[in-house]
Amino acid sequence: MPEAAYDPVSMIKPRRKLTGISAVLLPYLESGEIDRDSLSAHIARTAEVGITPAVNMDTGYVNLIDEPTFIEVLKIAQQTLNGGSFVAGAFVSDQPGASFDADGYQRKIDLIQEHGGTPVIFQSFGLVEQSPAEIIKSYQTIAANSDRFIGFELTKDLAPFGSVYDLDTYAALMEIPQCIGAKHSSFHREPEWERLQLRDQKRPDFKVFTGNDFGIDMVQYGSDYLLGLSTFAPDLFAKRDAYWAAGDPAFYELNDQLQYLGYFTFRSPSPAYKHSAAQFLHLRGWTKTNLTHPQSPTRPDTDIEVLRELGQRLNVID
Helix, strand or coil: CCCCCCCHHHHCCCCCCCCEEEECCCCECCCCCECHHHHHHHHHHHHHCCCEEEECCHHHCCCCCCHHHHHHHHHHHHHHHCCCCCEEEECCCCCCCCCCCHHHHHHHHHHHHHCCCEEEECCCHHHHCCCHHHHHHHHHHHHHCCCCEEEEEECCCCCCCCCCCCHHHHHHHHCCCCEEEEEEECCCHHHHHHHHHHHHHHCCCCEEEECCCCCHHHHHHCCEEEECHHHHCHHHHHHHHHHHHHCCCHHHHHHHHHHHHHHHHCCCCHHHHHHHHHHHHHHCCCCCCCCCCCCCCCCCCCHHHHHHHHHHHCCCCC
16 A cells, blocks of 8 residues: 555644534424524524534535525524624535536625625535536635635535545645635545645645544544534533643543444434434433424434433433
8 A cells, every 4th residue: 555645643733722613403393493592592502612603504404494594594693692703504506517606605605794604615516516627716706705714525425516625626725815724524534634734734724624523533633623513512522622722631531422422423324413413402401302304314213312321421411
């Protein structure tokens, strides 16, 4: 096998203050309406522990909700945080073979920025089916009318319109000043290590946000995070992050416990993790129901007792 271009052991960055972003679950009521009160409370508790809330992400069913709901969630985030920072997904729905929809992206970006958020640019068929040069040109078009944005690479395991770029394309993305970082969701360590090394060489201020819910310890190597798993327990992720910054070995045990929660809840089919989150948050008393969006995959009720035990081990569920 060829020798890797990186040495993960030497890349470990101890006692580093982590930047955490948590993709907040959009909760639902028995009526089928969104649970506005529980959403606002969860946005607030996420921000209060020092983690930036992310709304209208995959965890917020951004590909399933309509535009009025998209806007309402932005308003709830804006009002809840009262000027505090948040990020939000800019998603454009299209089909294979579609052209890049610059106007569609700009509309979502404008809505997010008008409400005080930073856009996270979801991929689309029209974006990723282009040549690498055209992909970068599309991001440059996005940047021309954006104060700042976060990129997003997404495995096809989570979305058919996702793509993990080659390193040359990723390097070109890093050269766009308005792109302050990118979420990497390949669910594999090696491409993320490659991106971290590239970041350290080319643009140290660029944030590589791990989206690897099966490898949340990537923060040891210099990644920050934008995770769906953290919506289950932003309080515990904040505690884990503080342990790492302090050099406290308690980091490892808490990280292991959170990772087991991730392995269980992100099992196939991975998109059903959102129902797992609803079940877990309901057990914590943080939502009124454990319902998911009606078009989103579900988990069996038998999962609830497993989640209860995991919550008890984490000392957050009675």
